[in-house]
Amino acid sequence: MTPAQVEAGLGVDPGAGLGSREAAERVAVHGPNQLTEPARRPEWLKFLDQFRNWSGVPGAAWKRCVGGWCRAPGFAVTVWSR
Secondary structure, three states: HHHHHHHHHHHOOOOOOOOHHHHHHHHHHHHOOOOOOOOOOOOOOHHOOOOOOOOHHHHHHHHHHHHHOHHHHHHHOOOOOO
């Protein structure tokens, strides 16, 4: 649609806007120009959503081993075997 077609379909002149009476009639028919707040997901459900997909568990375990406490035993074995 072109802007002219939208203007004609809504019955409005962009340069002048709506008159007070026309605006009041549209509010009465269509309601106020307001967005409703979307429904929020409870925090406890967000927490449980983390456990839906277990495919990340092996990767997390590997990351923990490479980046943390699994290094020490590997280092000890290397030093002890020399």
